[in-house]
Amino acid sequence: GQQLNQSPQSMFIQEGEDVSMNCTSSSIFNTWLWYKQEPGEGPVLLIALYKAGELTSNGRLTAQFGITRKDSFLNISASIPSDVGIYFCAGSRNQFYFGTGTSLTVIP
């Protein structure tokens, strides 16, 4: 079953605003990944994190691997309409687990 709690569940923001979402677990993970899924498509890998404390950017996206190894954060700066979609976190230990997703709507 699900072991990752992702929040918020949904977000409605104005274009240009920054976005923050997070993922927490009761267990330690060795790897954290963030994916984006658009309607009718498969999840697309955005950022992969491999070390506790690691901070990695991909354009306007920045993700961090929490120091406790039980959480991760994704920030999107200066949102644009094409950022809409569902963002999933995923953690890996011996198995691979997905979060429940954050649905992002950007209002032009």
Next chain:
Amino acid sequence: DAGVIQSPRHEVTEMGQEVTLRCKPISGHNSLFWYRQTMMRGLELLIYFNNNVPIDDSGMPEDRFSAKMPNASFSTLKIQPSEPRDSAVYFCASSSQGLGRSYEQYFGPGTRLTVT
């Protein structure tokens, strides 16, 4: 470079029929994963293969589901007999486990299955 290829993209079938979903992983990747996505349960890992060998099939719902990987470039997920509760989007993903970025899974576009 071609990504993960899945076929068919959409499948509508009647309860009791056999359904076969197909996947071609990214060339050079040695791990392949089958997922099911529903609104109620989110993304669930069904089974994964490493070097064509099934490693973990604990997510396979029941004996009606079976998966094979006869070679490094092809895998199938079969449901027989299908039931309405099998309706979902089925994703295939692949990765290069054993190398530096072993947990970066790349997903196909999915197969939307509807069982009536």
